[in-house]
Amino acid sequence: MTRLLTPMRAAVLVLVLLTGCRRAPTAPTPLGDGTNVLFLGNSLTYSNDLPSMLLRLARLAGDSALHTAVLAEPDYSLEEHWTAGTAQRWLRDRRWDFVVMQQGSSALPASQQHLRSWTERFAPLIRAAGAEPVLLMVWPQQNRLFDFPAVLTSYRNAAASVDGLFVPAGDAWTAYGQFEQLYADGLHPTVGGTYLAALTLLERLRSIRPDQLPPTIPGVPADSTIVRALQRAARLALDRNAVHPSMSDGANP
Numbered sequence: 001m002t003r004l005l006t007p008m009r010a011a012v013l014v015l016v017l018l019t020g021c022r023r024a025p026t027a028p029t030p031l032g033d034g035t036n037v038l039f040l041g042n043s044l045t046y047s048n049d050l051p052s053m054l055l056r057l058a059r060l061a062g063d064s065a066l067h068t069a070v071l072a073e074p075d076y077s078l079e080e081h082w083t084a085g086t087a088q089r090w091l092r093d094r095r096w097d098f099v100v101m102q103q104g105s106s107a108l109p110a111s112q113q114h115l116r117s118w119t120e121r122f123a124p125l126i127r128a129a130g131a132e133p134v135l136l137m138v139w140p141q142q143n144r145l146f147d148f149p150a151v152l153t154s155y156r157n158a159a160a161s162v163d164g165l166f167v168p169a170g171d172a173w174t175a176y177g178q179f180e181q182l183y184a185d186g187l188h189p190t191v192g193g194t195y196l197a198a199l200t201l202l203e204r205l206r207s208i209r210p211d212q213l214p215p216t217i218p219g220v221p222a223d224s225t226i227v228r229a230l231q232r233a234a235r236l237a238l239d240r241n242a243v244h245p246s247m248s249d250g251a252n253p
Contacts, residue, residue, distance in 0.1 A: 003025060037098045042073060044138050044188065045136075053195060054068060061202070078180060098131055098134050099132075102155075112158075135167065137152060210235050
């Protein structure tokens with residue numbers, strides 16, 4: 001199976017190098033009259049351009065009403081986005097439908113509290129902009145796979161603390177299980193890893209199920225049986241995680 005993904009892995013290594021450092025623009029991308037989504041994140045969002053992947057999948061499903069803008073800087077946390085101030089300005093200047101937030105894995109107890117605190121800081125501004133807060137669960141470094149349950153708890157509790165949407169992208173990685181196909185460099189995702197994140201986002205934001213999509217990854221050669229396996233993993237993660245979770249100290253298996 002790994003051999004079949006060789007074109008995908010080769011493509012993603014180029015993409016990671018090309019997108020390894022991105023500066024925040026001074027104004028959000030012009031958006032449409034449909035559903036507007038703002039991403040606040042770091043290189044886990046802009047590697048392979050997750051917002052663009054989400055749009056391409058929506059278009060495949062016949063959804064032309066989705067529009068995205070992104071604020072993402074290398075290694076940024078939500079606190080650093082707050083300190084920079086651009087996110088607050090964008091939230092004041094535009095109306096949004098969803099604001100998708102992620103930072104690092106936030107697995108350690110202090111990091112869990114940090115994620116929750118800054119999620120709670122952003123939530124009133126997000127709602128004032130007409131939007132719903134969305135927590136995008138990411139994944140730990142490849143040498144810390146044992147952190148997956150703590151990452152799940154961290155992001156799920158942050159979502160619960162603001163009654164926000166929870167997107168279990170990292171748990172879809174766990175459901176898929178073949179991590180060598182998902183990590184490009186021990187932290188950033190391959191295109192397959194980004195595709196899993198986009199599948200979970202698409203259902204949470206637009207109610208488009210992974211199995212409604214064709215077995216292809218836009219712009220990337222990939223075996224259809226592998227794509228279907230990725231879709232099944234996304235479906236499993238979505239089914240076992242609530243859209244609006246409650247506070248919990250535990251994690252799903």
